[in-house]
Amino acid sequence: MEEFEPRIIAFLCHWCTYTGADLAGTTRQQYPPNIRIIHMMCSGAVDTIYILKALIDGADGVLIGGCHPGDCHYQTGNYKARRRVGILKEIFHQVGFTEDRIWLRWISASEGKLFADTVTQMVEELKKMGPNPMKKLWLA
């Protein structure tokens, strides 16, 4: 059987994590291709509906990347993201889905290596978890 390759949708903030991902590229940090990046202006701009859509449509994991606490270019966007993701995870937990498919990480523009490491680690974890069961429900 072919090895399961998880699909990750990443919402990255323009100023920090997206630039960090770019740095990972310019410094040639290698990481698995399972991630598809969607460029957002701020982690606080990530509506929970985007995360839900990605997971319901069959993504195996969602990564939200923002500036470190205190570094948000829009004052408090990352704190808003943190709360929103916290609540969403709680709901996931309550309805019986594992919340570990949603990752919120602070990665700055200078942390290209951290970005690459995070993606690598997330792919490994998701492989252990297996495919997102929501996909099956949807297709059933």
Place this chain on the structure above:
Amino acid sequence: MAKGKKAEKSRDVLVVGAGIAGMQSALLLAEAGLQVHLVESSPAIGGYFPLLDKTFPTNSCGVCFMSPLPPAYCPIYESELHENIRLMTSSHVDGIEGEPGAFRVSVTQRPTFVDPGKCNNCVSCVEVCPVEVPREFGGGLEKRKAIYLPFPQAIPRSYVIDPATCTRCGECVKVCSPGAIDLDMAEQRHTLGVGAVILGLGFEPFKAELKGEYGFGRYDNVLSSIQYERMLSFSSPSRGMPVRRSDGRVPKKIAFLQCVGSRDPSCGQTHCSTICCMYAMKQAMITKERDPEAEIALFYMDIRPMGKDYERYYERTKGEYGIDFRRSAVSVVKQLQQTRDLLVTYVTEEGSFREEQFDLIVLSVGFTVSDEVKELAQVMGIELNEAGFCRTEEFAPTQTSRPGIYIGGTFREPRDIPETVVEGASAAAQVATLLAADGEKGVRDKVYPEEGALGEGPPRIGVFFLSRGHRLSDIFMAEELINHVQGLRDVVHGEEILVNAPSDGFDRIKLRIGEMELNRLVVAGSSLRTLRMDFGEMARGIGFNPSLIEYADLWEGCGLVHPQGFSETTHKAKVLMEVAVERARRLEPVKKGSSQISRKGLVIGGGIAGLTASLNLARQGHDVALVEREDELGGNARHTWYTLKGSDPQVFLRDLIEMVEGNPKIEIFRKAEVKHLEGSGGNYRTLISVDGQEKSLEHGAIILANGGKEIKPHEYLYGQDSRVVTQRELEGLIHSEDERIRDLKRVVMIQCVGSRDEDHPYCSRICCGHAVKNALKLKERQPEMDLFILYRDVRTYGFYEHAYSGARDKGVIFIRYDPDRKPQVISRDGDLTISTVDPVIGAKVELAADLVVLSTGIEPNDNRRLAEIVGADLNADGFFMEANPKSAPLDFVDRGKFFCGLGHSPNFIEDSIAQGEAASMRAGVLLSVGEIEQVDHVAYVNHRLCCGCGLCISVCPYGARFMDEEIWKAEVMEDVCRGCSSCVVVCRNGASQQHNFEKATVMAMVDAAVT
């Protein structure tokens, strides 16, 4: 350099040194429309900043707030991207002639042997290079090759060869596919005509090996704080975990040794380096966060967290983090042979010797000036002081001894980032003032052709793959990818374009836009930031709205980072292109509006800071309204008669007031106060009352400089016994030669009265200096007098340390006291007695005194009402709250509002002057821009869907939202909105949307990305 012809007048500016101060100066001047040459001697810009993972007191980074017009990238990127900044790295100045307004400077650019225009960062050269040496970045903990990237986030992002270590074996030349390496590259000489020069030359960390007794350089587990800082960074080899170099183990017991190369005549470093206490505490805190088990001891002489909110940081380090602070001098460190543990011998405050074993030792190294900088100072013809730092006049903090050359940052005196940012701005203010005198406006307006109806018809998308260095077929199955993209909905054209520089491909694209009637573009290429700028410019140049371009990151985001084969990367590339096309289909041409700024500044408060701000703003060419509450200008400075560094504040103040009063651009309103303020971001209307009469002012910026005051003590018999006075009162008595101080036998000063206590949990910064100043004055008059200073920590930072040691030399006796055993002042039978416990002898001491002087702290004026009127925030202590304490220390969140002086924090006069100048520059940039261009992605409201719930108004961090009360629908102030999307996410009805980030657009992108 070429002699002879006289240098011509120029409005260009040379900034030497691209650290925090240099970048701040450069960015501000560039934004104000001046052309800046930013010269840096190392191969990458940023100075010591890229080394710092986190900064105190917030333990975050936040340096991006330094940019004049937030939101912005890190200033390092911004310095590279700004069209008015010309970066010259690996360069040094080797000659200057001329005069202010017309200098001719020669600059030599050393060869880096790699052409940054060709290098595609593929790292093949690094793999084959046989030379390995310690990497300079991070103090030599890591290794690098002779060809290397100075550090991961280095800008300019190009590999360089270090000629000192390169063996010229030529291996790298063979493997370099774009042919970027030229081992015979010659140095280049440039001659620049500039009007002014700013030196942001920074510091060099003290060489810890000079303190041989600590074993740095001999013992593996003794690190300098520079090395430790690097180790704690998430991007370090140990991923931010502290480790022992000897065995890679995580250390359990760590000692920080303070004042290594500071306050130490034995190594010629007599000054205090000001920030080591804070950075050591930060490193200790981060260590505890990384490893909560770690036991940390910090050996120190005096703990000196004098900055804004730093005292609280100290308390947190002690309390919450449990760091063990030991007031002891470490005499020697020895390494134990077997374990490589370290044995520290130290003397406790009571005088007994102790020994203790540690796993790791961090030496908090001080600041010095490098030989290279000293040489440059000679070239520049500027004077240095005894410590080797730049000599400046106390009341002209950024003016060097040579007119037209200014400095900022640690080359003047060791200081932390907020002060460096302030001085960078202050030096820029001097230059803006100098070069504004010509009357010509600096702004170089560009004219773009009118945009047509592009983007309004159905989408016709053109997809362009830009290949530079690599070809598409090197990494992807190129034909399959292009075919796939051409088959996507609304895509009418797709092709690969080979470019050497981004501009190469523009002509082809322009041609295709015309031929194929393209109205939206997807550009799949490399190095996004610079590419987007170039493309946006190109598009505007032909009347193509730049918001109709979508970018796909096919190289750095896909092809170059995935080790897997062709088919996986090609598959991913297809998905990325689908996502980009989905967004492109929905892109709308955003017509960026702009709002005119009324070119006038309003300054509240006529003390030193406010006067300085007004004068500088006026000299930059702007109209100024200065509002002073009292009848008289001058503020607190009216009661200061001399300073610790020996200047006469009264003369300075008199001249300053004269210049302000004589400046035709400044209108002064005395006995006036602000009643009401409305408007935002560069357009304000303020109602002031002048002597009872109301008056309305329109202005683009507001600077709050309404000062602070001496705290009135309510202890130590103050107000009950006339022999108990405050330092400020004593200064008055000395000045007026009052008889009360004529025949004093013994004077006792008590520090920290109304500072570092429950009511005022912050350090007032100036009181230690104040006490030393008055003590020296008294001693000067009566050398035989007994003078005691009862203190908690002596905080004579920077060069004030010299005054402190001078006072001790003159016989002033310093006795420490503990806050829980405060001194008692007792009046008995007409005699005044002070009783205190001396921790050194561990016994009670009773001192009879003729005069008790209380070193009282500073508190801000009651700004609550003013803060409410102007919409500013106050911190817990009543000082103004900045947009970012580190890199935007004088800005409020609402751009257009600034502050300076004692309303910021307790400060010496020289700092208030620097702050006044800096605030004038921050405000001046805004006023000189003349109009604020809206950001690309402003929010908008679909009124049909808006229910008027007001959630978007409460969530907006910029106050860019309001309710249209007639129709009860939310509205957006487009010139204030910065496009953060908070309102979009919070809106329950989808009424709030953001241009080109509409929910439907993002959902479509998610859709394309998942499938």
